[in-house]
Amino acid sequence: MARTAMLAKPPVSDRMRSIRRVLWVILFLNLGVAAAKYLYGAATGSAAMQADGIHSVFDSAGNVIGLIGIALASRPADESHPYGHAKFETYASLAIGILLLLAAFEVGSSAVVKLVSRNYTADVTPFSFVVMIVTLCVNLGVTFYERRRGKELKSEVLAADASHTLSDALVSVGVIVGLVFVALGFPAADPIVALIVTVAILATAYDVFKHALATLSDHARIPEDELKAFVMGIPGVKEAHRIRTRGTEGEVYVDLHVCVDEDMTVGAAHDLSEQVEDAIKLRYPQVIEVLVHIEPDDGHED
Template sequence: MAKAFASKNPVSQRMRSIRRVLWIVLMLNLAVAAAKYVYGVISGSASMQADGIHSVFDSAGNVVGLVGIALAVRPADEGHPYGHAKFETYASLAIGALLLLAAFEVGSSAIAKLVSGVFTVEVTPISFAVMIGTLAVNLGVTTYERRCAKRLKSEVLAADANHTLSDALVSVGVIVGLVAVSLGFPIADPIMALVVTLAILATAYDVFKHAFATLSDHARIPEDDLRATAMSIAGVRGAHRIRTRGTEGEVYADLHVLVAPDMTVVAAHELAEAVECSVQRRYPNVVEVLVHIEPDDGHEE
């Protein structure tokens, strides 16, 4: 006997919250990108221009995230009985692809400067003011977005928070490069741009790793933890064949529960509901639980 239970969690409200965060971050990223890139062009700093391009791709990633959330928020239908939540994961993959493109743009520009041997960067106090100011904004955005990602169990926000963090680390590298240039080492500017490239590639790897965990149906809840939750219900003699999958924000779980062989259908139904409620109280991100009732008569062995 099996029974599926749908969560009453406000999934659409979660998606709206994610979308609101993405809009706020988009506006901030555009402001940061404009400040760094424009002054990078004015001063001739390759690393500042590279950092500005990185911030532009942050903004593009926000747009991709907004599109993904718009698709993910749609309710389940005949063709997608489990809903559209994985579109959030596809958006994360698109952000990863944008990061790879950004790495190519930044890296090729830095290599071209190193090959030509022409270094025209001009360092002024304004250069440091721009970089330190945008660094402060990036750190604030990263902290805000990471907290929201954790609270909302959002892959897009987590990926974008890591992206913004890499932007902050890159800004630190650019500041170091500007210091080196001011001390008489102009070659440090394109070298730091290459460091930017490596940071972007590392971020892309992290984004792809988390997205593939969802698409490959990686277990979202440890089996032993879910078993312990089920076993806490009076009448449950055992639990096995435990599986979980889905996105971090929308997890689907199924398990087989062993009960007394002489338990009535009504009692078994009530026990299954109790298991479902216990699982969803412990794990609010579980949107559906499938409980299969089996008699504890040794057949499962």
């Protein structure tokens, strides 16, 4: 006996709308930060500041990709996509990862050219530090806000973008350190810091790809032992096995086999399956669908 239960909580579209609002706010903040760092870096000849500005531009491009991905992911299930379109959010995360790789190439190649040619042109002024410190504070604020909302909404795009923005903040710290060394008479520190920026971007890309591939490879979203122990605590359940979970962090699908007393009536077994489904969704709010297969507890091994 099997029954599929739909999610008994606010519509997925409300979650997607909230993610979209966050992305719009972050987009405008990232554009402001990128413009400040890149334009001032270009005016003073600082490769590190320009590199940091480029990184912030790619943050903004990632926001745009995220908005497109969320627009696609929010579409309801249809005949050709019976499980919905939630994985488009994951595809958007992968696209952000690709942009990060392109940003790393741009930043790294520019730094190498400066090191090889020994063309150190950075001009450090007190305002250079003002620009970097202000944009660093903005980045930190964006990171904490986006990470908090990402956890609340179980959003892969927001989580990936928050990690990206945090790396941007850490890069800004590195740029500030580089500017200090340039001011002290070590001009080569500027492109060297730009190379450190490249490494930070690559590390961020790796993290983005790792989380996206976990979803696309149907990585288990809830530990099997944990879910089994929970289900076994429901009155009437004799045994639970073949427990599987998959999906995005915000939309998890569960299927499992539950053994009941072999003398239980069909109606009672059906009611128990509903109790199991409702209990799982109450315990794990990210679960949107549960499939329970009822079996008699007659000692057989499935």
